Amino acid sequence: MASDKSDKEDRDDSAKTRLLIAENIRRVEEMLRFLPLHADTVSDLRAKIGLLRTILLEQRAPALALVGRRGAGKSSLVNALFGAKVAEVGHVKAQTGRGKWFEHRSERGSISVLDTRGVQEGSSPAESDAAKDAVASIVVELKKKVPDVILFLVKASEADSAIDADLVALERVYAEIEREHRFRPPLVAIATHCDVLEPKGTRLHKASEESPEEIEEKLARVSEVEHHLEAKIKERPKLAPHLVWTRGISTYISFRKDDTVRADERWRIDELVGTLFKHLPDAGRGTLVRIARVRGLQEDLANNLTRATAAICAGVAALPIPVADVIPITMLQVTLIAGIAWLSGRPLDRKAAAEFLGAMGANVGVGFAFREGARALIKFVFPGAGSMVSGAVAFAGTLAIGAAARNYFLRGSSIEDAKKTFDDTKTSPDTSAENEKRTRDWDIN
Ligand SMILES: Nc1nc2c(ncn2[C@@H]2O[C@H](COP(=O)(O)OP(=O)(O)O)[C@@H](O)[C@H]2O)c(=O)[nH]1
Ligand SMILES: [Mg+2]
Structure with a gap:
């Protein structure tokens, strides 16, 4: 019976997490309307938001x-x-x-x-x-x-x-x-x-x-x-x-x-x-890699998710918003962590993200909520940020979070290694053409 109860709690948690992610994605989409960017860039960001939505919220059985x-x-x-x-x-x-x-x-x-x-x-x-x-x-x-x-x-x-x-x-x-x-x-x-x-x-x-x-x-x-x-x-x-x-x-x-x-x-x-x-269409890809656990493909998808999230975060940061308003950015980053944990086979809920953030040293409480995690993450990813977070900083910070989460959840690295990856990636993100190409070999369907 006890396990029935916790099964139900897990499902509720998962449903709540999905709602939160959906809500935040919607909010970010709204913010993009005010972006002083070229129309092409905006439509590229919309496509990236579409990818996040498909991978995290619209998965189905292949x-x-x-x-x-x-x-x-x-x-x-x-x-x-x-x-x-x-x-x-x-x-x-x-x-x-x-x-x-x-x-x-x-x-x-x-x-x-x-x-x-x-x-x-x-x-x-x-x-x-x-x-x-x-x-x-x-x-x-x-x-x-x-x-x-x-x-x-x-x-x-x-x-x-x-x-x-x-x-x-x-x-x-x-x-x-x-x-x-x-x-x-x-x-x-x-x-x-x-x-x-x-x-x-x-x-x-x-x-x-x-x-x-x-x-x-x-x-x-x-x-x-x-x-x-x-x-x-x-x-x-x-x-x-x-x-x-x-x-x-x-x-x-x-x-x-x-x-x-x-x-x-x-x-x-x-x-x-x-x-x-x-x-497969994107809506079946996440499910397939979770089931078949082919590491290379899990990583490709995680990298794509990371790059898309980083570009969106940079876009949001291009808005003249004060640090207190970067919550949507850090919410996206928490979502990215949860998403990569999900690709590894774990449920899409707050547990894995809380475990990761806690271990990384971001101080999130027991009653971890996405928003709370997002707040803790601000200090962690943007330490000493002045009154603004720049697009470049948001971009690098997100790539670093993604790389650390990938190493931890998909490669089974220790949290120390994940931390090192985080620091290294933040100071010199891998934006090489080779890395770009690796995950572009397949199209976004
Ligand atoms: N050695 C070997 N046996 C296989 C392979 N694929 C299926 N089998 C065996 O072939 C038999 C029929 O397989 P099954 O999957 O039930 O075929 P189905 O009728 O097409 O669903 C089973 O005894 C399987 O264990 C294979 O690649 N190698
Ligand atoms: Mg059969």
């Missing part, structure tokens, strides 16, 4: 349609993304979510999956009633919600046999989405079970411990399968333009009876997550 036969590894792929057992694997009887959008959940977020198995059986001339039903139900589901990305899965050992029926099914899925939504999602083609290609015992996920010749042989087989799969898809004009990625992977994780992980033999899942990330 929607993935999985096309592939029974046994291709669709459920295993879902588990591989989570790094945990959320979907039943290999049981014919486990028909969870058959032909329906299904939310696979964890504490860190959900992924919405449409498992289209059975659809290829409906592509044959002698289709059974069951197969027709499968197709009909998938058509209904595709009307309800449009997938962000379509994943086509085939077993590596079966990629050169009869995949034509699967590809016809895939075309059918595209035709339905196109008709209903006038949208053609990106297509990701995957050869699963690459770990069992010859030489079978050679471990792709531990390549550095294996003999280089055997790894080379295995990789050559993987690449042969990929070429074949890609060529097959490229033959079809209705699919070819949408193909964005073709790779062999392994999703294999062995779970004990209590669902804990016995062996993790996943291979190239980070790359797959990177591809999904690239093709």
Whole structure:
């Protein structure tokens, strides 16, 4: 019961935090109306505010349609993304979510999956009633919600046999989405079970411990399968333009009876997550990186969030406002801390930000509220500020907060290291073109 109560408190806290963040973002947006800046700069800042809003307040489950036969590894792929057992694997009887959008959940977020198995059986001339039903139900589901990305899965050992029926099914899925939504999602083609290609015992996920010749042989087989799969898809004009990625992977994780992980033999899942990330709208990206915990992507998103927040803070500081009025700026900085903690997998609430600020030496009370934290942060980020905070100082201070929070929450640095990062970044922020580029490699969707 006690835990029910604290669960509820956490949810309330999270809801309150969201409200506060939304309110402050609105307030900052208002302030920008009075900015004596060029219209282009103002609209750029509005886009950045949009990014904050999307990442922090408008996240949803990424929607993935999985096309592939029974046994291709669709459920295993879902588990591989989570790094945990959320979907039943290999049981014919486990028909969870058959032909329906299904939310696979964890504490860190959900992924919405449409498992289209059975659809290829409906592509044959002698289709059974069951197969027709499968197709009909998938058509209904595709009307309800449009997938962000379509994943086509085939077993590596079966990629050169009869995949034509699967590809016809895939075309059918595209035709339905196109008709209903006038949208053609990106297509990701995957050869699963690459770990069992010859030489079978050679471990792709531990390549550095294996003999280089055997790894080379295995990789050559993987690449042969990929070429074949890609060529097959490229033959079809209705699919070819949408193909964005073709790779062999392994999703294999062995779970004990209590669902804990016995062996993790996943291979190239980070790359797959990177591809999904690239093709998802921003509203699904935060959720994906929380779930899949790919550090590089969490950091990219954290850096983007940091840079956007820093630019907004600098914009607000360009207004002739006295120090007492920099609360919206420091509120944004507290929000940034909370946001980066959230990207690491923690809930979006005040706890993580309070822990961080307290440890950094900003004096925030037990009954920490965002506003109170913001006040404490003024002294911390802008010590000895005169009567005004300049745009440049607000910018550097925000970059420093973001870098320290990233090191603490995402890299697991000690608070001492985070403090050092804060001091170093504040005096010489990394505004190098290289750092800029790193996170611009993917567009804001
Ligand atoms: N070795 C290996 N086994 C896999 C891989 N992906 C799936 N499997 C196994 O293949 C079987 C079918 O996988 P499942 O995910 O249930 O396929 P689905 O029917 O498409 O959902 C299960 O026994 C999985 O453990 C993989 O990449 N490597
Ligand atoms: Mg399955």
